[in-house]
Amino acid sequence: MELLPREKDKLMLFTAALLAERRLARGLKLNYPEAVALVSMAIIEGARDGKTVAELMSEGKQVLSSDQVMEGVAELMPEVQVEATFPDGTKLVTVQNPIN
Template sequence: MNLTPTEMERLTVFTAAELARRNLREGVLLSHPEAVALLVDEVMLAARKNMAYDEVIDHAAALLCAEQCEPGVPDMVRIVAVDASFPDGTKLVTLIDPIARGDNDIRPGEIIVGDEPVELFPGLQRVSLTVVNRGDRDIQVRSQAHFFETNPALEFDRRAAWGHKLDVPSGGGVRFEPGIPVDVALVPMGGARVAQGFSGLVNGSLDADGALEAAL
């Protein structure tokens, strides 16, 4: 039996859809590929059964609910477009949000915050510095940067900044506009206190003997 690429894809979709049906029977929540395969297979089957276009969409929209899928899956399946073979020709069937989200469904990438504020770097001693950008364009420093090694156009007490980084949440930063003094708070870098890269002034332990003087 010789199969065309389209027929091979159809068999792949059917196999994945059968896996999804088995999982549903066993009470196993569907993953994203399984949910999509089930929706596509049912659309293509309904089209072959000569169901009306609107009936096909209504049928697919009633197949799954959020409780049958892994958390986050309904929000990942926003649009499903299927070229389905109807008796009168191929038509594009588009499903919009075919899996209704549950009240407590988690959205991928969603940030779930607690009831209490989170204290950044509790117990660490802060260092306050005034920084002036002596360059001619904005300079932005990110949260993970070893502040001592930031752009030479930034004027501040470099010695006091040794082994410190900005007291901001991870991924945040501070922008320094030319000529405008900015007060910043720094906290000691934690972990193994090894600085690699940046301006290449350390590339080793921040606490090694002579490291600060060598960098200066």
């Protein structure tokens, strides 16, 4: 199977998000890459579900709280930007301060 670079990136992001979910389930705090992956995947999957950009910008802030990430991670993530595929095309979704 031949994958485009963008498809490989999404696959790696999805894998990292699954790892983050498993670590959260075990009670572990997430590091920066895991936190970014989890928020990004929530946005990408929400777009596939037909949610609007505005809905995803709001929901992106509810994925993680500061007690679920390692110290300093929230400060490293002033925003998360993800190109997501919506029914009407690809759009850039920006979530400001994704970790409360």
